[in-house]
Amino acid sequence: MQTVYDLAGLRAVLRAWRQQGQRVALVPTMGNLHAGHHALVRRAQQCAPRVVASVFVNPAQFGPGEDYARYPRTLQQDQAGLAALGCDLLFAPPVEVMYPHGVAASVSVHVPELTAMLEGVHRPGHFDGVATVVTKLFAMVQPDDAVFGEKDWQQLQVVRRLVRDLGLPVQIVALPTVREPDGLAVSSRNQYLDPAQRALAPRLYTTLQWMRRQALAGHVHEAIERAAVAGLARMGFEPDYCAIRAVETLQPAAGEPPHRLIALAAARLGGTRLIDNLPFTA
Ligand code: PAF
Numbered sequence: 001m002q003t004v005y006d007l008a009g010l011r012a013v014l015r016a017w018r019q020q021g022q023r024v025a026l027v028p029t030m031g032n033l034h035a036g037h038h039a040l041v042r043r044a045q046q047c048a049p050r051v052v053a054s055v056f057v058n059p060a061q062f063g064p065g066e067d068y069a070r071y072p073r074t075l076q077q078d079q080a081g082l083a084a085l086g087c088d089l090l091f092a093p094p095v096e097v098m099y100p101h102g103v104a105a106s107v108s109v110h111v112p113e114l115t116a117m118l119e120g121v122h123r124p125g126h127f128d129g130v131a132t133v134v135t136k137l138f139a140m141v142q143p144d145d146a147v148f149g150e151k152d153w154q155q156l157q158v159v160r161r162l163v164r165d166l167g168l169p170v171q172i173v174a175l176p177t178v179r180e181p182d183g184l185a186v187s188s189r190n191q192y193l194d195p196a197q198r199a200l201a202p203r204l205y206t207t208l209q210w211m212r213r214q215a216l217a218g219h220v221h222e223a224i225e226r227a228a229v230a231g232l233a234r235m236g237f238e239p240d241y242c243a244i245r246a247v248e249t250l251q252p253a254a255g256e257p258p259h260r261l262i263a264l265a266a267a268r269l270g271g272t273r274l275i276d277n278l279p280f281t282a
Pocket of ligand 1: 061133
């Protein structure tokens with residue numbers, strides 16, 4: 001597997017593949033690759049004969065006081081893992097390649113509505129950073145397919161919306177969340193947890209399962225959300241939100257059932273912020 005760090009290198013490889021008429025799939029990541037990312041690469045390999053993985057810790061999607069500086073950077077390990085999977089190309093640009101005019105002076109992509117709720121409330125500017133870097137990566141790689149994990153459900157909807165709105169010729173492919181045997185969603189941030197926090201962390205997922213049971217039993221969503229927040233706080237989490245929403249619009253469910261719903265939650269354990277979700281039909 002080749003690694004390229006700049007646009008000239010990236011374009012040279014892509015040009016050769018395109019001349020052979022080969023379809024290209026992209027797996028955008030921030031590195032520190034784990035089983036969840038590896039599943040994304042394997043899914044991408046089903047979409048296209050050529051797979052590009054990008055590793056870029058995107059400063060624009062971290063707020064002040066978030067973990068940009070300490071976010072784990074493990075490029076050599078990531079390279080080895082991707083090569084073992086048979087990934088074709090790793091694009092690992094430095095910040096100057098992604099933001100030649102600096103982050104603050106960058107062209108920015110803003111997706112309205114979807115980004116004003118849930119994660120957007122607790123991480124102001126986060127989705128502008130995500131939408132901007134994903135649009136840049138799509139412009140640079142011009143993939144036919146791009147694979148994203150469902151763990152960041154709101155991010156997935158934001159990406160789908162920007163692709164539709166900008167008319168980008170890329171097919172977005174989503175992959176269900178990969179979980180540890182105890183149910184905890186696999187995440188690069190799990191390694192920040194101390195043993196006591198790690199033991200507690202799967203309760204975020206059991207809370208989502210409880211929310212689904214309550215919704216299926218016909219309880220009022222707002223009451224379920226309040227009880228879930230209180231329950232997480234009692235266990236020792238600092239919850240940001242627990243919500244039951246329509247899967248695509250992320251608005252509260254309206255009208256007659258059946259509804260494709262999703263329970264979403266975000267909560268802190270010490271300095272570590274965890275998010276998770278559980279789609280279901282009610
Ligand atoms: O999900 C992530 O790892 C990031 O938000 C992404 C999509 C790679 C953009 O930086």
